Amino acid sequence: MENQTIISYKNVEIELQGQIILTGIDFELKQGEFVYLIGKVGSGKSTFLKTIYGEVEIKQGEANVLGHDMQSIRQKDIPSLRRRLGIVFQDFQLxxxxxxxxxxxxxxxxxxxxxxxxxxxxxxxxxxxxxxxxxxxxxxxxxxxxxxxxxxxxxxxxxxPDIILADEPTGNLDAETGRKIVELLKEICSQGSAIIMTTHNLNLLNEFPGKVYRCEQHRFNPMHNS
Known part of the structure; x- marks a missing residue:
């Protein structure tokens, strides 16, 4: 079962308190993949991650995470989904x-x-x-x-975990320390966990290539890898 698709979003729309955050999301994550999510602060990157672990509901479109339909997932099934996810917050939360x-x-x-x-x-x-x-x-x-x-x-x-969600993991660190953190995440990825990392440090993308999606003006677009 190499490189199975573990997240699949088709034409998903994310809204919070009646505001559309992101629309037209087509996203796929395979086992062992490293994906960057870029975009300005407030463009919806963190909210997108929250839909993956069931913190923010998906009301429109098709969304499947590790075999769970995220539109109809029951509250009692969320803990077993979250056990298969690792979450890295910018502000540590230790x-x-x-x-x-x-x-x-x-x-x-x-x-x-x-x-x-x-x-x-x-x-x-x-x-x-x-x-x-x-x-x-x-x-x-x-x-x-x-x-x-x-x-x-x-x-x-x-x-x-099958998937690690890293939300701006280098945001509070100096450049050199940030590089070392991404290096570590890349290493973990090579051992089988897929990683989605949000960042606004575009230098990292050149140094540690991966698949890139950009959140911009409520859209969620795949970027062509350079």
Whole structure:
């Protein structure tokens, strides 16, 4: 089943509070693909990501995410969909009152992991994967922005997701740290998770090529890869 389509949107319209955010969305994501979503702040990129994890409803068009029809998905099926998604937020959203290790453990327990040994092994694995294997005991505020973002990525890959949604993951980081984060995401992508990354840093597109879509004037257009 190589390169199966895991997200398919056909002629989807997204509206919020009666306002049309994006219209005429035709979008497809295959396993292991790396896709950029570009566009100005407020052009609908984050809202589009929210439709993928069921935070924003889709009322028009056909939308399928990992086998779920997003128009008719029931509230009780959303958690099992979200377990197959990893989400990387620009503002980290780490729990500030507990260590890196406890942050990761919290997610595993919340998603049904019970075996203490398996939990410890998985946390160590993801920390190693993101180059943070010695930082488990630290509190989030003791880490730099780039280190916090690595922890957020570690958190996103804990359950080996089919898809990672990275919303401006380099937005709060300096250029060099941002490059390293995209490099890390590319590496994770090469191991099988598809990635959708929103960004307004167009330099990254040249350095780390991928498929590109642009949100502009309520439209959602595929760009020709240079």
């Amino acid at each position: 729990l500030t009152d507990r260590t890196v290790y406890e942050n990761l453990k919290f997610v595993l327990k919340a998603t049904g992991w019970k075996n203490k040994m398996e939990i410890e092994n998985r946390i160590q694995e993801v920390l190693t994967q993101v180059g943070m294997e010695t930082k488990g005991y630290k509190m989030p505020n003791e880490l730099s922005g780039g280190e916090q973002q690595r922890i957020v990525i570690a958190r996103a890959i804990l359950n080996r």
